Amino acid sequence: MSLVIDCHGHYTTAPTALETWRKKQIAGITNPSEMPKVSDLKISDDELRESIEQNQLKLMKQRGADITIFSPRASFMAHHIGDQQISATWASICNELCYRVAQLFPDHFVPVAMLPQSPGVPTETCLAEIDRCVNEYGNVGINLNPDPSGGNWTSPPLTDAYWYPIYEKMIEYDIPAMIHVSTSCNCCFHTTGAHYLNADTTSFMQCLQGDLFKDFPDLRFIIPHGGGAVPYHWGRFRGLAMMLKKPILEAHLLNNIFFDTCVYHQPGIDLLLDVIPHKNVLFASEMIGAVRDIDPHTGFYFDDTKRYIEAGGLSERQKHQIYEENARRVFPRLDRQLKAKGL
Numbered sequence: 001m002s003l004v005i006d007c008h009g010h011y012t013t014a015p016t017a018l019e020t021w022r023k024k025q026i027a028g029i030t031n032p033s034e035m036p037k038v039s040d041l042k043i044s045d046d047e048l049r050e051s052i053e054q055n056q057l058k059l060m061k062q063r064g065a066d067i068t069i070f071s072p073r074a075s076f077m078a079h080h081i082g083d084q085q086i087s088a089t090w091a092s093i094c095n096e097l098c099y100r101v102a103q104l105f106p107d108h109f110v111p112v113a114m115l116p117q118s119p120g121v122p123t124e125t126c127l128a129e130i131d132r133c134v135n136e137y138g139n140v141g142i143n144l145n146p147d148p149s150g151g152n153w154t155s156p157p158l159t160d161a162y163w164y165p166i167y168e169k170m171i172e173y174d175i176p177a178m179i180h181v182s183t184s185c186n187c188c189f190h191t192t193g194a195h196y197l198n199a200d201t202t203s204f205m206q207c208l209q210g211d212l213f214k215d216f217p218d219l220r221f222i223i224p225h226g227g228g229a230v231p232y233h234w235g236r237f238r239g240l241a242m243m244l245k246k247p248i249l250e251a252h253l254l255n256n257i258f259f260d261t262c263v264y265h266q267p268g269i270d271l272l273l274d275v276i277p278h279k280n281v282l283f284a285s286e287m288i289g290a291v292r293d294i295d296p297h298t299g300f301y302f303d304d305t306k307r308y309i310e311a312g313g314l315s316e317r318q319k320h321q322i323y324e325e326n327a328r329r330v331f332p333r334l335d336r337q338l339k340a341k342g343l
Helices: 016-030 045-053 056-063 084-104 123-137 161-173 191-209 231-243 249-253 266-275 305-310 316-330 332-340
Strands: 005-011 067-072 109-111 142-144 177-179 221-223 257-260
Touching: 005 084, 005 316, 016 084, 045 056, 045 084, 056 067, 067 084, 084 109, 084 123, 123 161, 142 161, 177 191, 191 221, 191 231, 191 249, 231 249, 231 266, 266 305, 305 316, 316 332
Parallel strands: 005 067, 067 109, 142 177, 177 221, 221 257
Antiparallel strands: none
16 A cells, blocks of 8 residues: 655644744844844744644545645745845744654654745855755755745746756755745735746746756756646647757656646546656645635545545556655655655
């Protein structure tokens, strides 16, 4: 029987003290006298346990998931707020909380780091946090925001040398990146309904246009939310690859790019699994996240994505790939941690 590994979980249920501290930090940007100290944030282990046991862990048990790859809340990253030092302090706090959750529930949660990104700042400023999270916290991956400006897209494309210091660190530690934006401060782009999906599609297209994986043949990206528009328009992207004189799309990108199953209806999952090779699809739910309600058409939660996989007519071998095998291959550090536990 396969382990069910959810590759896309965020700490969306953190105790309210975290958000309160963040509001004070933001206020302190314009009024330094209000800037809180890190030591002002007090969250007990009991508060962390309650926030997880009554939420993510409860639903994991109900829905049949075993392990969640767990990162700070994506919409809270908000790299466009303040400067690099603001982001560095905030990232450090959020990453430590995810680590503490993983320590409290070591059989169910494995941490992934957010980065202290900031618009226009060299990406070398992120390297120390990657070192700390991998070496001290046992993190198995990172979340990389391709648009720290929050919907204004002021950063170079992912294929630009601007990003190479992070990629070199990823190769050094053999970790993947989930390409995940944060809050949109552009009113044209709803954060979860537009900005997220736009960014997924845009990131894929940036990689298609470039030759990033010639420079980094072992680099691994996970494009979340089912890849945005990518599977739905696979023919368009195949044709664009030909027009741009790139290798066939599968050879050009699918050794390095993977997709998750955060797609919240059966036809969408069926399309994803029909178009994208199963070796490139990782199980995920993003619970408790962007869509938290019950679907009136089914009577089940939209983000109960395991139900869609089970109803997709897949063989046991195919389900094993999606639930466990692909995650262990894309996250080698996770694989080693599981083997150390005899799993």
